[in-house]
Amino acid sequence: MxxxxxxxxxxxxxxxxxxxxxxxxxxxxxxxxxxxxxxxxxxxxxxxxxxxDNKEAILYAIVSTGIDQFVAAVESLDPSTAPDERLERAIRAHTDIVAENPQRALVVFHQWRYLGDESRAKVITARRRYEEFFRTTIREGVETGVFRSDLDVRYATLTTLGALNWAPEWIHADDPASADSGRKLADILLAGLRPFDEDTP
Amino acid sequence: MxxxxxxxxxxxxxxxxxxxxxxxxxxxxxxxxxxxxxxxxxxxxxxxxxxxDNKEAILYAIVSTGIDQFVAAVESLDPSTAPDERLERAIRAHTDIVAENPQRALVVFHQWRYLGDESRAKVITARRRYEEFFRTTIREGVETGVFRSDLDVRYATLTTLGALNWAPEWIHADDPASADSGRKLADILLAGLRPFDEDTP
Missing domain, CATH: 1.10.10.60 (Homeodomain-like)
Structure with missing residues (x-):
């Protein structure tokens, strides 16, 4: 051809x-x-x-391309950047992708459940890899002192992922403020992780 | 009868x-x-x-009872409590309800979309009322100085609701730590809203 x-x-x-x-x-x-x-x-x-090939292959193509785009966006961030700055960039990258097409993001985040076992397993692996980026970055932030020493890494990760996974529900592609959303979300999420003044390193 | x-x-x-x-x-x-x-x-x-009556009536009964339970839990909180404490109690009440039956919470949060127009409108009204509790409480926290004066109330509300709406994805009914989840989520969410030391009232 x-x-x-x-x-x-x-x-x-x-x-x-x-x-x-x-x-x-x-x-x-x-x-x-x-x-x-x-x-x-x-x-x-x-x-x-x-x-x-069939309807499931269509869903798999949409979901796997979608999740790969999220994974690639965060994994391309410079790992030598400070963890708080890297987390902020990841949050902004996430909301930028959602804002491109919020409806696609909703399909990617929710409808993978309809895939057959084999495709679903691949998508779950990619989702875990995405979640792992956030967990690792937050843990590194605790270890290097840019985040609170007593921060519960599991709950900090779940809070961050929750806020990000909810974004397609309220980001509209035609919203002029959507470019700003990532920064504003990051401001609030990062403020919850940073040390209180008394234990700043 | x-x-x-x-x-x-x-x-x-x-x-x-x-x-x-x-x-x-x-x-x-x-x-x-x-x-x-x-x-x-x-x-x-x-x-x-x-x-x-029919399948839709079953879904409506599940979803409306479910959302009413969430609304009643937060609206029964003492409005004279300080907004940060009230928000913490609301977050804990939310995770307690989710932990009772995470699968029901997932149906309540997501499957209202399948309802017919009339029932869906009623559920959306109840959801807005629930979201309004969080927005109002956070706004009151800013006004009374328990939260940062420059906090973006809209984004603080979206972050909180995102973390709460994501909870049924990771809270397991048989998880012995689930009773603790609300407190840990509240710790992180509230830390993101409180004033930095320099502008404590």
Whole structure:
């Protein structure tokens, strides 16, 4: 297949995934049929199978690409940056990705549950890797004294992840303030982790 | 109907709602049928209709009772308590309710989306009322100086609600540490809202 033949196919596949993301967001995966997706991209259901194997493969493509984007964003941060600054950048990177397409983020965060065992296991591994970045960064912050020495790392991680996972519920793609959201969330989350003045190193 | 006749009917209805909660939690509302629910309580689908109108009425009963429980818990807190202490108690009340039945909390927090327009509107009103308690308490904390004067109330509320809404994902009913979860979450969340030493009133 020449490049010129491959590119339209990739573009069609992207168009199918984008339409499916919107439908899964509106109706949820179980209530969306291949027929609905085909109708949304103005194709016959049979023609869709030239681009995607089946409905589960569509969900897996959306969810795995989505979670990989979150993981790549935090893992590309310079590990030599101070842990508090690295955490702030990670929070901002997270809200930036959510703001690109909050509906896609909701599908990525919630609808992985509908995947079959094998795909679900892969997604869970990627999610754990993402969560691990936050846990490790917070632990490093405690060890280096930029966060409180008595901070409960598990609960600090759960608080941070909770606030981040909730973001697609209130960030709107067309909200002019969404660029600011990451900074404001980071301000509050980091204030909860920093030492009180008396035990500043 | 005498009390002795009414009570078994109420108990049967509770049993149906409990079985439906578990099924909605496992399979999600759209993938659960009245037949599945009947099977789980060892009844014929036709017999179920003596206790519940239809599948949506079951979901509405679960979700509205659930959200009302959260609202009642925070609204029963003494409004004369200092806002930081009131917020801590609310966070603990929230995690206590989640720990009673984390799966029910997940259904209450997420599956209201499947309700018809009228029921969904009622649930959204109750959810807003719950969120309003946190916003008002945090705002009052800023106004009385127990929280930072420059705190962004909107983001502080979103951070708090995010951490609370995420709790059913990691609190396990059989976790011996779950009683402690509320206190630990509150510690971190409140530390993020309190004044830095230099602007303590």
């Amino acid at each position: 020449s490049t010129s033949e491959r590119e339209p196919a990739a573009a069609t596949r992207e168009m199918i995934l984008a339409a499916a993301t919107a439908l899964f967001g509106d109706l949820d995966y179980p209530a969306t049929s291949i027929r609905d997706i085909a109708r949304a991209v103005d194709m016959l259901p049979g023609s869709l199978y030239a681009y995607v | 005498s009390t002795s006749e009414r009570e078994p009917a109420a108990a049967t209805r509770e049993m149906i709602l409990a079985a439906a909660t578990a099924l909605f939690g496992d399979l999600d509302y759209p993938a659960t049928s009245i037949r599945d629910i009947a099977r789980a309580v060892d009844m014929l689908p036709g017999s179920l209709y003596a206790y519940v």
